[in-house]
Amino acid sequence: xxxxxxxxxxxxLISGSEAIAIACSMADVDVITAYPIRPYDTVMQxxxxxxxxxxxxxxxxxxxxxxSQFEIVKHASAVGARVFCGSSGVGWFYAFxxxxxxxxxxxxxxxxxxxRALDDPGAFGTEHNDALAVRDxxxxxxxxxxxxxxxxxxLMAWRIAEDPRVFLPCAISADGSFLTHSQVLTxxxxxxxxxxxxxxxxxxxxxLHPDNPITVxxxxxxxxxxxxxxxTDDGMRRAxxxxxxxxxxxxxxxxxxxxxxxxxxxxxDDAEVVFVGMGTLALPVRVAVRQMRxxxxxxxxxxxxxxxxxxxxxxxxxxxxxxxxxxxDRDYSFGSPDFGGVLYNDIRAxxxxxxxxxxxxxxxxxxxxREVRGQxxxxxxxxxxxxxxxxxxxRDKQWIGVRR
Amino acid sequence: MTQMVDLPQVRGVKNxxxxxxxxxxxxxxxxxxxxxxxxxxxxxxxxxxxxTGSTGCMYVANTTYxxxxxxxxxxHTQLGSSGAAAxxxxxxxxxxxxxxxxxxxxxxVISFCGDxxxxxxxxxxxxxSLTHPEYNHLVLLYxxxxxxxxxxxxxxxxxWGANSTFSxxxxxxxxxxxxxxxxxxxxxxxxxxxxxxxxxxxxxxGLDMTNKLRRALTIGGxxxxxxxxxxxxxxxxxxxxxxxxxxxxxxxxxxxLYEIVDGELFxxxxxKAIAKGMxxxxxxxxxxxxxxxxxxxxxxxxxxxxxxxxxxWERWWGPGVIPINVKED
Ligand SMILES: Cc1ncc(C[n+]2csc(CCOP(=O)(O)OP(=O)(O)O)c2C)c(N)n1
Ligand code: SF4
Ligand SMILES: [Mg+2]
Numbered sequence: 001x002x003x004x005x006x007x008x009x010x011x012x013l014i015s016g017s018e019a020i021a022i023a024c025s026m027a028d029v030d031v032i033t034a035y036p037i038r039p040y041d042t043v044m045q046x047x048x049x050x051x052x053x054x055x056x057x058x059x060x061x062x063x064x065x066x067x068s069q070f071e072i073v074k075h076a077s078a079v080g081a082r083v084f085c086g087s088s089g090v091g092w093f094y095a096f097x098x099x100x101x102x103x104x105x106x107x108x109x110x111x112x113x114x115x116r117a118l119d120d121p122g123a124f125g126t127e128h129n130d131a132l133a134v135r136d137x138x139x140x141x142x143x144x145x146x147x148x149x150x151x152x153x154x155l156m157a158w159r160i161a162e163d164p165r166v167f168l169p170c171a172i173s174a175d176g177s178f179l180t181h182s183q184v185l186t187x188x189x190x191x192x193x194x195x196x197x198x199x200x201x202x203x204x205x206x207x208l209h210p211d212n213p214i215t216v217x218x219x220x221x222x223x224x225x226x227x228x229x230x231x232t233d234d235g236m237r238r239a240x241x242x243x244x245x246x247x248x249x250x251x252x253x254x255x256x257x258x259x260x261x262x263x264x265x266x267x268x269d270d271a272e273v274v275f276v277g278m279g280t281l282a283l284p285v286r287v288a289v290r291q292m293r294x295x296x297x298x299x300x301x302x303x304x305x306x307x308x309x310x311x312x313x314x315x316x317x318x319x320x321x322x323x324x325x326x327x328x329d330r331d332y333s334f335g336s337p338d339f340g341g342v343l344y345n346d347i348r349a350x351x352x353x354x355x356x357x358x359x360x361x362x363x364x365x366x367x368x369x370r371e372v373r374g375q376x377x378x379x380x381x382x383x384x385x386x387x388x389x390x391x392x393x394x395r396d397k398q399w400i401g402v403r404r
Numbered sequence: 405m406t407q408m409v410d411l412p413q414v415r416g417v418k419n420x421x422x423x424x425x426x427x428x429x430x431x432x433x434x435x436x437x438x439x440x441x442x443x444x445x446x447x448x449x450x451x452x453x454x455x456t457g458s459t460g461c462m463y464v465a466n467t468t469y470x471x472x473x474x475x476x477x478x479x480h481t482q483l484g485s486s487g488a489a490a491x492x493x494x495x496x497x498x499x500x501x502x503x504x505x506x507x508x509x510x511x512x513v514i515s516f517c518g519d520x521x522x523x524x525x526x527x528x529x530x531x532x533s534l535t536h537p538e539y540n541h542l543v544l545l546y547x548x549x550x551x552x553x554x555x556x557x558x559x560x561x562x563x564w565g566a567n568s569t570f571s572x573x574x575x576x577x578x579x580x581x582x583x584x585x586x587x588x589x590x591x592x593x594x595x596x597x598x599x600x601x602x603x604x605x606x607x608x609x610g611l612d613m614t615n616k617l618r619r620a621l622t623i624g625g626x627x628x629x630x631x632x633x634x635x636x637x638x639x640x641x642x643x644x645x646x647x648x649x650x651x652x653x654x655x656x657x658x659x660x661l662y663e664i665v666d667g668e669l670f671x672x673x674x675x676k677a678i679a680k681g682m683x684x685x686x687x688x689x690x691x692x693x694x695x696x697x698x699x700x701x702x703x704x705x706x707x708x709x710x711x712x713x714x715x716x717w718e719r720w721w722g723p724g725v726i727p728i729n730v731k732e733d
Contacts (some may be wrong), residue, residue, distance in 0.1 A: 029500035031492070057503060059495040064532035071481065071529070074491030075456065078479055078698035080506065081499055107423055191456035200505065208477045208493070210511055219464050258418045285623035 011188040012034040016179035017357060019147040020172065021046030023154035026194040030040070033061045033069040037091035038124050039176035040114030055145070066091045070098035070109070077107040077218060078208045082158060085109060088176060092130045103138030104168045104228075105217055105237065106164050108161035108201065109169040114180045115330075117368045124221035125175040125209045125369015128278065130357065132307075132342050133359055138232045140170040140239055141308040145264075147186045149305075150174055152250065152257065155198060159246050161203045165238045169281040174237035175330075177369060178280035197253050198328055205237050240309040262311035263318065265350055271300030273384045276319070277328040278304050281365075281372060283374045287327070288377035299381055304343065312350045319351060320382030324359040324384040328400075330366045338362055338395070359384070365400040376401045408540065409452050409510040411618040417611050421447055428472035435643025437650060438518075438546045439634040440461055440607040445514060445544055446476055447458065448617035453512040454497075456481045457524065458488035460518035461553040462546060486517035486543055487529030494539035505700075512621050513541035519561035520551040523586050532598040535680055537625045544619070545588065545628070548635035556638040560586045564712070566697045568638070573700035584712065590726040591629050593664045601627040603663035608650030609673050616663060623665070628661070632659045640696025649694060657685040657713050660724035669722050679723055688713055 015023070020043050024032060034044035034282055045098020050056040059076075063069035066087050070090040073083035080095035087095060092113055093273075102109050113131040128143075135141060140161065145148045153172055174180050208216060220228065247261030258264045268274060268288055275285050282303045292299045302318060327348075336345055340362030348360045363380050366372040380400060387393045411593040414420055422616040425446035442462055446453060449619075453476045454550045457463050463480055468502065481489035494513045501508040517526055530543050530702040531532065550568050553558040557570040558581045567573055573581035593602050601623045603614040613639040620627035634650050636643040654674050661675040670676075677683035698705075716724045 001609045003410075016642070017485075029501075030503065030505070031495050057499075061491065061495060061500045061536075064528050067482075068485065068491075068529045068532060070493065071485040072492035073490035075479070075481065076496030079454070079493055081496035083496075098485070101482060176624070208454055208479055209506070210454065210477060213475060213477040215467060215474050218467045218469040218472055218480070222471045224469055291701040326607075 005095065009189050011185050012188050013183050014147055014186050015042065015181050015183045016144065016147045016150040016174045017042035017114070017181070017249050019151035019248050020154045020174070021050060022188055023151050025050050025281045026085050026189070027082065027155060027158050027198055029058050029084045031059045031061070031076035031083045033063050033072045033074055033085050033092065035063050035066050035069045035087070037088045038087040039116060039180040040086045040112055042180050042399050043112050043114070044066045053087050065094045066095035070102065072093040073104065073105055073109050073124070074098060074102045077109050080201065080203045080207045080209070082162070083109050084111070086112035086114065088114040089118050089130050091277065093118065093133065094333035096133070096136070097150055097225060099134055099139065100224055103134070103232065106167040106232065107169060108158070108167055110161055111169065111171045113171050113173045114176050115173055116176045124176065124369040126178060126330065127369070128173065128329070128342070131171055131173040132331055134171065135308055135342070136373040138168055139308060140168055140169070141173065141304070143177065143304070145282045145303060147179070149187060150179065151188070152254065155194060156246050156250055158201070159198050160239065160242050162241050165205060166235050168235050170240060173279065175280040178283070181230045182324045182397055187189070193253055195251065216320065217320045225325055229314045236309050243306060243309065259307070260314060262304070262306045262314050264294070264305060265318065266301040266303070267334045270298055270300060272298040272323045273326070273388070274300045274302055274319070274322045274324070274380060275326050275377070275380065276304060276343070277329065277330070278307065278343060281328055282306070283331060284374060285377055286370045291374065292381060298380065306341070310346060315347070316350050316354045320354040320358060322358050324361065324386050324388050325352060327362055328365050328372070328380070328381050332364060332367070359387055359393065361387060362398055363399060363400050370401060407510045408622045408624060409512050411448070411450065411622050413615050413720065417694050420611065420614055421446070421450065423450070425449070425451060425453070425658065426474050427475060427581065429468070429473040431467040431468060432461060433637050433643065434467045434576065435646040436461070437607045437646045438548050438635065440634050441546045441631045442466065442516070443466060445516065445534045445612055445617060448614045448649060449512045449514060449621055451476060451698050452510065453514060455491055456486070456490070456515045458486045458521040459483040459553070461548070462516065462518065464553050481515065483521045484525035485529055485531035486515045486522055487531070490515035490543055491533045491536060491539055494541045496732070498539065502723040504696045509680065514544060516544040516546060518552070519545065519547040519549060520559040521589050523547070523561045524559055525575060525670060531592070534592060534599040534628060535596045539626060540624055542620045542627045546633050547630060548633045548638055550638045551634070552635055561588070562716040565701060565711060566699060568697070578700055578702070579662040581707065587727060588728045589628065589664070592628055594726055597667070598625065599628065599665050600625050602662070603629045604659065604661055604663065605629055606650045606654055606659060607631065607633060607655070608647050609661065612661065614672055615721040616701055619663070621663070623703060629689065638697065641694055645694065649691070652686070652691040652714045655686045656688045656691045657717055657723070658688060658691060662722070662725065671723070685717065692700060
């Protein structure tokens with residue numbers, strides 16, 4: 001299908017947060033709840049302005065805590081309302097109970113996480129441990145790298161989450177400051193295209209309404225809980241296909257998007273050594289990769305976009321082409337295998353049964369919003385080539401750009 | 405959802421609706437007055453109602469898969485989120501109706517919680533829910549005076565000195581719960597001037613309770629009812645005395661029946677009669693001595709409770725309403 005854009009898109013200079021606020025208005029979200037915490041709260045500042053100016057019709061509720069914030073949208077979603085919410089760092093953790101049950105109840109809440117360190121000690125900068133904490137609970141989880149991708153992914157998020165084959169919540173992760181606050185030129189699509197792409201949320205026979213007097217979440221105990229968990233697992237398995245389907249349709253209607261919904265490759269064609277990471281890490285790494293390429297070094301970069309569902313087969317096929325993989329985690333997983341990062345351990349697990357096994361090396365970088373510089377990327381490249389030459393990984397060189 | 409469900413006041417017990425919205429299937433203890441509160445709650449509200457209920461006996465013992473007693477749509481909410489559940493349900497319906505995504509019609513929204521869930525953990529959420537005049541809903545707190553479902557632990561709503569699995573009378577400390585019961589309705593009334601209706605109730609006065617529920621559901625905006633529910637297991641008495649103990653709580657003046665409508669206080673039933681001097685308060689001893697949870701009380705303990713209850717009636721602003729003594733100079 002060819003792209004038919006009746007009205008040219010608008011090009012606006014906006015931040016990642018503003019892009020998601022605009023997506024909320026285009027998606028005609030019904031209930032939005034806010035609670036202040038940096039850096040995600042910028043999205044709610046834009047939403048409240050849209051509501052105040054009458055550009056958006058929704059119930060905008062300033063909750064008294066993140067726990068209530070996420071409980072309110074959970075219950076609004078149960079009666080059939082399209083909802084949006086979000087948080088950062090410890091705020092996301094304050095809501096944790098609500099986050100867990102939202103997935104358990106199969107409610108398609110869409111949230112934005114403006115990634116932030118889990119202070120104490122006090123830190124506003126980006127770290128991925130906040131969003132990653134829900135990775136086992138039934139939340140779909142993706143990382144975006146640009147305001148454009150934030151807007152597009154938000155529109156896709158409702159479509160995927162509200163698909164009855166899925167009915168799972170979805171968190172869009174955006175690196176604090178690097179994405180939430182920095183502005184770039186972004187194409188804002190015409191509303192008619194969004195309407196074509198995004199149908200209304202229809203909860204069907206699972207909606208809570210006097211005409212459909214069901215009992216939601218009764219006590220099930222060991223009699224039924226395992227079957228219900230299995231159903232959530234089925235939903236997450238189906239979600240992978242739905243992500244692909246929706247991504248394809250999005251590309252058809254809006255005429256943009258990466259070839260794979262799950263990851264984006266950069267200069268990987270003949271690469272030997274490849275970096276893997278998520279989010280705005282792409283910016284410094286891509287620049288460094290380009291510079292190294294100019295010197296004839298065969299490096300590349302793969303940016304993972306969807307962390308849950310994890311596209312095991314596709315990621316395996318992609319990464320087993322290379323000799324060494326350096327997984328750059330903007331997170332930590334203290335005491336985990338090899339004391340590596342969260343992404344590292346998933347990537348390595350995915351590659352376990354592949355015929356060609358590259359060396360997989362864990363790097364921890366950019367915590368608390370620390371800048372990842374070109375020279376850090378070169379340093380990691382050296383560690384990887386050294387490991388290739390010696391067949392041994394120097395685990396002392398895992399933490400990058402850190403004072404001893 | 406601008407209009408409210410038509411729920412006229414009921415004149416006389418015989419006119420209470422016959423339809424049951426809370427039926428068989430629950431597994432609460434024999435003599436459980438909280439189960440009666442549930443029954444009266446949905447009976448008064450009728451079938452155009454959505455109920456959310458927080459964790460506690462009225463979820464765990466009440467709402468089991470395949471044997472749900474609820475005729476109306478029902479959804480669990482977390483222990484501390486009855487306020488958020490009410491706001492979320494009402495806000496969702498409001499947005500959908502305004503935008504024409506569902507039929508615009510009056511629907512009751514009720515969210516209930518226990519004393520642990522509501523008075524301790526969920527206080528901030530309930531408080532927030534009462535600050536939204538744009539959403540119509542009722543938060544009903546059923547107070548069995550302990551974290552009953554987890555084995556009867558002391559809560560912020562347990563009476564002074566009560567024996568519980570976290571406040572057992574011991575060899576050195578006879579009184580482990582040294583806290584006085586929180587004054588929930590007074591606190592909410594004083595702090596939420598936009599809340600048009602707050603009331604206390606007791607299932608032993610079914611008609612009073614039915615009409616309070618209906619007032620709460622028809623006045624508009626967020627409302628709150630606090631019901632005292634004798635609990636044979638936690639209070640330790642023969643289940644056949646539940647009804648009587650509810651009456652004794654009121655007649656001894658420990659529990660005061662009142663409602664606050666648009667900022668005006670009205671005492672009800674026996675509490676009104678006591679305040680008007682038409683009825684004597686019975687000694688608290690008659691109430692305390694009937695329950696095993698106070699079996700370790702000495703005469704002094706009983707006297708102490710009596711003096712506190714006397715204070716409530718003689719020194720508080722409005723009997724048992726707000727613990728502030730208004731001094732004229
Ligand atoms: C966040 C959280 N903490 C603790 C519990 C454990 N818990 C389940 S029921 C319950 C008792 C609640 O007491 P109350 O609200 O008074 O209701 P009751 O059981 O007395 O009816 C508790 C503490 C829980 N479900 N959730
Ligand atoms: S423990 Fe008390 S509140 Fe719980 S079911 Fe038994 S009587 Fe009812
Ligand atoms: Mg209780």
